Amino acid sequence: MSKRAKIILITVFVLFATVLIWFAKKNKKSVVQFETEKAFKTTIVKKTVATGKVVPLEEVEIKPQIAGIVDKIVVEEGQVVKAGDLLATVRVVPNVEALNSANNEIKNAQLAFDNAKIQFERNKSLFERGVIARQEFENSQLSYNNAQQRLANARSNMDIIKRGTTAGLGSAANTNIRATSSGMIVEIPVKRGYQVIQSNSFNAGTTIATIADMNKMIFEGKVDESEVGKLIKGTELEVSLGAIEDKKFPALLNFIAPKGTEEGGAVQFKIKADVSLDDKYFIRAGYSANADIVLEKKDSVLAIKEALLRFDKKTEKPYVEIKTGEDSFEKKELELGISDGVNIEVKSGISAEDEIKIWNKASKSEKDKDKN
Numbered sequence: 001m002s003k004r005a006k007i008i009l010i011t012v013f014v015l016f017a018t019v020l021i022w023f024a025k026k027n028k029k030s031v032v033q034f035e036t037e038k039a040f041k042t043t044i045v046k047k048t049v050a051t052g053k054v055v056p057l058e059e060v061e062i063k064p065q066i067a068g069i070v071d072k073i074v075v076e077e078g079q080v081v082k083a084g085d086l087l088a089t090v091r092v093v094p095n096v097e098a099l100n101s102a103n104n105e106i107k108n109a110q111l112a113f114d115n116a117k118i119q120f121e122r123n124k125s126l127f128e129r130g131v132i133a134r135q136e137f138e139n140s141q142l143s144y145n146n147a148q149q150r151l152a153n154a155r156s157n158m159d160i161i162k163r164g165t166t167a168g169l170g171s172a173a174n175t176n177i178r179a180t181s182s183g184m185i186v187e188i189p190v191k192r193g194y195q196v197i198q199s200n201s202f203n204a205g206t207t208i209a210t211i212a213d214m215n216k217m218i219f220e221g222k223v224d225e226s227e228v229g230k231l232i233k234g235t236e237l238e239v240s241l242g243a244i245e246d247k248k249f250p251a252l253l254n255f256i257a258p259k260g261t262e263e264g265g266a267v268q269f270k271i272k273a274d275v276s277l278d279d280k281y282f283i284r285a286g287y288s289a290n291a292d293i294v295l296e297k298k299d300s301v302l303a304i305k306e307a308l309l310r311f312d313k314k315t316e317k318p319y320v321e322i323k324t325g326e327d328s329f330e331k332k333e334l335e336l337g338i339s340d341g342v343n344i345e346v347k348s349g350i351s352a353e354d355e356i357k358i359w360n361k362a363s364k365s366e367k368d369k370d371k372n
Helices: 003-027 096-128 134-163 364-371
Strands: 036-038 040-056 059-062 068-073 086-091 176-178 183-187 209-212 217-224 236-241 248-256 261-263 266-275 287-305 318-325 328-333 335-339 343-348 355-357
Touching (some): 040 266, 096 134, 248 287, 287 335
Antiparallel strands (some): 086 176, 236 248, 261 266, 318 328
8 A cells, every 4th residue: 555545545544534523412411400490488479460540538528409501610629628618600491381380370270369359458358347257357368368379379389490599598498509518529421511410319400510529539440250259358459549659658458349240251259448648649539450369378388489380280289309319309298389480388298498490590511511
């Protein structure tokens, strides 16, 4: 064999050996080294959030006692009023049929009065001369007085139909709309010139103004049927308002609806809670709010992070893997308690000294290999 051929053969052999070594290193699998973590003692609070709004505890709608047109509004929204304060006046628009009926009533009452007056004056003259007995005179006098009263009533009815009031009523005039309770005017849904109707047995009537006590506010919200059974009256809540950042108002649950309503395929139950206000903040009626409700709380319990949990594919029971030696782990089934979404209580299965495999963290060598 020539010298040149030997050189070529040696070169091919070296290249072949180099390729084999490279492939061996490429295919060699390093042992995966998992990090571990231990269980710890902590306080776990299970909460739910109820969405709703903040509204006044006492809210009164002021309605007119007579139909007509709003003539004047003397207050503004946001103004504080006392019971009896004038809010607005209503101008009466007479009903033609009622007006005609009242006019005929006056005419009939006038005729009756004129006739009774003639009889009374005649009987009075006869009685003074001793022609008729006292009883007959007194009967004519009574008829005269009744006729006079009926005429006055007919005229008063006419005034009420025309103007909504009559002489002598004073503050009782139906055309004056007054506050029935003290508080702040939160809404005036009508304006001057609006036509309004009175409250009666068949109609709620037109609301002139809404008065509320802004010093007593409540939270109104809804919770899901899966959580309403865990609520009890007197539970403490923390209410957050969308309009006020970084501030939570304490509240006390005082009402849980006995009947739910279906919304979007889920049954929701209304709840109410008394909100403790802060004088530094003015809370407006209708603010959107969220209430954090503590469903369950446990202090100083053994817990792990929920990310460490695994579930058996067949039994669906929760488990973790405990380190038993160098790169060796043992499966341990757990009995779990409450969870706050991050940490979960462990009732049995492991101890505080056990090292638990962290599934989503491999060794640096493994990470470097994955990058290559």
